[in-house]
Amino acid sequence: MSDEKIDLLVVVEGEKQPRLVASRPEATVKEVLGLVAEGTGRADLVEVFLEDGDEPLIAERAIRDILKELDKLLHVATAGLVKVTVEYAQKSVSRTFRPSATMERIIRWAIQPNELAVAAPVEDLQLKLGKDVVPADTHLGQVTHGHKAVTFQLVFKVKPQG
Template sequence: MPKVELFLQVEGRRRIDLIEIDADAPVREILKLAAIPEHIKEAGLVFEVDGERPLDHEARLCDAGVGHRHRVHVHRCHQVDVSLHFNDITEKMHFPPSATVERVKRRFVEKIRMSHVDATEHALQLCGTDDRPEPDNHIGAFVSGCCSLCFDLVPIKRVEG
């Protein structure tokens, strides 16, 4: 049986693990093989990166479109409620936990009609911190035990001189 390697990100954990699994294995096997806390395994949903809905636990990976070196995310939430702030603008949006920080930013800047040029000079930062997650991180990695998250859209500091 051919094996595939998957990049795995889990609820509340930024680290990305590499796991190896049979290509014909059911999706639920990801929960058994991965180093995931038991409370997450019990109610864990498996998403493809940026996937809107969790994968069917009974579907074979190959039939679900999950292949070698694909990214998956395990989370208990079906969606994350995201509050986004920029100056005096606040928007609430909903995303699957497998949505990337870049996708959230892109949708927010479209919603507030920020120009592409201006958007490149801004980054999402976790509210109340100076933490600016990498654009390819899944938003579910920043929440655990709840299904909500808050970001501020802040200018990227540029050193000139």
């Protein structure tokens, strides 16, 4: 067994900033989950996803193999889905997402013709939570603070005139 360590960038549900987790390269998903739970003191963290992933990663799979295949962040989350509601122009749509979903993914879903039918490029839109704009690369679990329901407002980005 090697003493070699790798640093994993992990987004933890309920935390605004990603954290670095030092792990053995041959560690399994389950072992990485244990490291994160230990580092956060949270026993409620039970699932690991890739960014925008819909299915939890297999617990016995080696983290090194997963990260070789895909260049995505790991997201550690509590069990369950988050009900997301997006409001725009006096209409709203709702569906569930995993906490690993990015705001960009949620916008792409919300503007579809069978949802809010907003005819604008994703790049021109953003989500607000209360008065705060949420960056497109933010994970849902970073803004829900452990709640399993959230409502965003879809707004156009302000473009400077000049």
